[in-house]
Amino acid sequence: QVQLVESGGGLAQPGGSLTLSCAASGSISRTYVLGWYRQAPGKERELVASMSSAGTTNYADSVKGRFTISRDNAKNTAYLQMNSLNPEDTAVYFCYSSQYFVGYKYWGQGTQVTVSS
Numbered sequence: 001q002v003q004l005v006e007s008g009g010g011l012a013q014p015g016g017s018l019t020l021s022c023a024a025s026g027s028i029s030r031t032y033v034l035g036w037y038r039q040a041p042g043k044e045r046e047l048v049a050s051m052s053s054a055g056t057t058n059y060a061d062s063v064k065g066r067f068t069i070s071r072d073n074a075k076n077t078a079y080l081q082m083n084s085l086n087p088e089d090t091a092v093y094f095c096y097s098s099q100y101f102v103g104y105k106y107w108g109q110g111t112q113v114t115v116s117s
Contacts, residue, residue: 002026002106006095009111012085016115020080022095022108030106031097034071034078038091038113048093049080050101058101062088085115 008020024031035050035058049069051057057069063082071078082089095108 002030002097004095004097004106004108006093006108006111008080009093009113011114011116012082013117014086014115016085017081017083018085018113019082020093020095020111020113022078022080024076024078024097028076030099031076033098033101034076034095035069035097036078036080036093036095038089038093040088040091043091045094050096051078052101056101082113085113087115089113090115 003025005023012018022034033050033052036048037045038048039045047060048063049059049067051069051071053073066084068081092110093113094110096105098105
């Protein structure tokens with residue numbers, strides 16, 4: 001089993017920044033990949049960014065150059081630095097972990113990110 005505890009999020013102005021954190025505990029093998037999906041009202045959940053413990057990263061095209069994912073393997077914690085936020089980034093962000101880049105995922109509780117002036 002894996003437990004994921006998210007923190008961060010909140011309200012930001014357009015052009016602003018926020019940082020999300022995701023602390024994982026439990027099976028180390030099932031936290032090989034840590035990342036975030038997001039879901040806006042009326043839309044499907046979409047991958048934002050992911051990172052393996054080996055350092056391989058993936059980003060959605062819509063966030064490339066603005067968001068940066070990192071992780072501290074010693075703490076089994078991932079971070080999502082979100083810069084140049086725009087209203088289209090408004091969504092509930094869900095941290096996840098998995099043993100592979102595809103396959104079964106464990107989910108955090110979700111945190112709201114709202115970008116508005």
